[in-house]
Amino acid sequence: MTPERILLIGLDGMTFDIMKPLAEQGIMPTCHDLMQRGSWGVLRSTIPPLTGPAWTSFYTGKMPGNHGLFDFFKPSAVDNAVGIGRRLINSREVDGRALWHVLSDHDKTSLVLNVPVTYPPSKIKGAMFTGMLTPSVQGNLTYPEGLYPKYQPELGDYTITINWQSYSEHDAHRFVQDLIHCQHQRTRYTARLMDDWPDWNLCFPCFTETDRIQHALWHYIDPVEIEKLKQEGRYDESVRELVLEFYRQCDEDIRVLIEKAGGTDNVPVFFVSDHGFGPLRGKVMMNHFFAQQGLLAAKQAKVRQAILMILWRKAYQKALKSVGLLKWYKARQARAVTTRVSGAAKTIYDIFYESIDWNRTKVYLGSNTEGALYMNVKGRGLYGDVDPGIIEPEDYLTVRAEIINALKSIRHPDTGKPMLTYVGTREEAYPGKYCDIAPDIVFFFDDGAWLGDFQLGKGAFKPSDWKTGSGTHRLDGCFLACGPGIAQNRGGINTEIWNVTPTLLGYMGLPVPAEMDGKFIGDAFTDEWKAAHPVQYLEPGEDSGAGEVSGADVFDADDQEVLVDRLRGLGYLD
Known part of the structure; x- marks a missing residue:
């Protein structure tokens, strides 16, 4: 017997390193029951484990090399002094049909809420609220259009995301309470969609609040980090209790949705996360390192401009805080990320790319979110008519090996031990039709505990703090399934994120x-x-084919500024 409907719950950043002990302690009893009655295990993320590419791999059933997204940003020709920059990705650039599109092809109804990289919303049989990278609730974030103004008077405001950097380090209590409220709201909106589409076949809410609390407060989640706080005399029991209350409420929201769907005796339940989590120790200033190695050259005047821009932004925010306006500023995602030059918005990425002497640069880290390197190869065409390349194609493999050897030389600032624990080439990390536009080199430092930072002029290393967060992504996410035909109390399932949609x-x-x-x-x-129930795999030509890829940039300048600042508020850019 195959099910008529499935409740699929996204728990962004969840790992069984967290869920399993909390379930066993009775803090997450619903999850404990599902683990006892179902199959569960590690869901391996994309390399690197990034939210945008990972959720896209989940819902398309494709590896990044075949859906074409590797970061929140894509290399792009832009209107700055060098014509080189980055622009944000959107759902129209995904090569592949999402799970809900395939279900629509089979006359199945899907309810999709808050899944990253779904903006702008697409036409499906059912309903959709778009998720991360949605500019504003005031725009078109739903299909059918107009659902939010219809629901808001009854259900209250809907929040796209909670940015922990809009809170003080000493205001963790309000931050966690806001996360709990935001997650409750997602539950209420999901329940309303179930009411309005009672014949649904797939209901898929995605809770991103799990990711946010783990970025900001990993030191109050991980027992090892908690012990360090106690040894240093910085431990606050009230923060720990509030963190546990967040997970209790998360479990309760899951219980409410399962009950609303009809209970596990009637409706199968699946959990999926886009990546796991672990401690963040600090950042390696990659472009600073490449400059020291003679692999990157910077225009010092432009570097000073970038530093002044950052200092100006920090001073501006400090001034706003002194007069009680910082919360207002953050809530409205003011344009602190930009300066104004000749009437045009200039992002920190624009300043960075203008700081590079492209005639003397072989490699660079393009963004903090990517964890990957681009080589400056002639004739690539990543930036339209602009071609800054200096590496001859025939020298590509030799230079790439030189860069990898340089990465291996990076030593931990405290222990002196090599930091590189993984390095992969584009062919290894991104096999598929888009391999030729993928980053050239992917790397992990200290199994992901140290991240690369793209900014220049800030020294070799930067320890983690409230702005960077105390936690960051790891490869091992979670998968759980409970329902008819699914093995009971079977742990140890190990699979990849692109296997869930085919399943x-x-x-x-x-x-x-x-x-x-x-x-x-x-x-x-x-x-x-x-x-x-043997599974049928179609051959090429037997189905309706891949989805359309428009490649269109759907964000105007204001949208770009808001979204880049929001990514900064999530710790991805500072």
């Missing part, structure tokens, strides 16, 4: 499109169910 389709008795890289997660199901 959901196969479980519902639908064929897996040929375009998908993922496969059915057979280890999660009983032998009897698999024998009675």
Whole structure:
């Protein structure tokens, strides 16, 4: 028997390193019950484990090399002094049909709420509230259009995201309470969608609040980090209790949705996260390092301009705080990320790219969110008509090996030990049709505990603090399935994030499109169910094909500024 409907819950950044002990301690009893009654295990994320590419891999069933997104940003020709820059990704640039599009093809109804990289909303059978990278609730964030103004008077305000940097380090209590409220609101909006589309087949709310609390307060979540706080005399029991209350309320929201859907006896429940989590120790200033190695050259006057811009922004925010306006400023995502030059908005990325002497630069870290390096190769065309390349294509492999060797030389500032724990080439990390536009080199320092930072002129290393957060992403996310035909109390499932959508389709008795890289997660199901329900994989030409990729930039200048500042508020840019 295949299910008519599935409740799929996204828990951004969740890991069983957190969920399992909290479930066993009775703090997350609903999750404990689901683990006892279902199959669960590690869901390996994309490399690096980034929110945008990972959720896109989840809902398309594709690896990044085949859906074409590697970061929140894409290299792009822009209107600045050098014509080189970055622009934000959007749902129209995804090569592949999302899970809900495939279900629509089969006349199935989907309810999708708050999933990252779904803006602008697309036409589906069902309803959608877009998620992260949605500029504003005042715009068109829903399909059908107009759902938010219809629901808001009854349900209250809907928040796209909570940025911890808009809170003081000493205001953790208000931050966590706001996260709890935001998650409750997502639950209420999801329940309302269930009421208005009672014949739904897939209901998929995504809770991003789990990611936010783990970025900001990992030192109050991880037992090892808690012990360090106690040893240093900085531990606050009230913050720890509030963190535990967040997870209690998260579990309660999950229980409410399961009950609303009809209970686990009637509706299968799946959990999925886009990545796991671990401690953040600090940042390695990569472009500073490359400059020291002679692999990057900077125009010092431009570097000073970038530093002054950052200092101006910090001073401006300090002044606003002194007169009680910082909260107002942050809440409205004011344009602190920009200066004004000849009437045009100039982002910190523009300043960075203008700071580089492209005639003497071989490699650079393009953004803090990417964890990957681009080489300055001739003839690439990543920036339209602008071609800053100096590396001859025939020298590519030799220079890449030189850069990898340089990465291996980076030593920990305290221990003196090598920091590089993973390095991969574009062919290894991003196989597929978009490999030729992917970053050239992907790397992890200290298994992800140290991140690369793109900014110049700030020294070699930067320790973590409230602005960077105390936690950051890891590869090991979580997968859980509970329902008819699914093995009970079976841990140890290990699979990749692009395998979940093919699994959901196969479980519902639908064929897996040929375009998908993922496969059915057979280890999660009983032998009897698999024998009675063989999964069908379509061959090329047997399905309706890939979705359209417009490549359109849907964000205007104001949208770009708001969203870049919001990413900064989530710790991705500072």
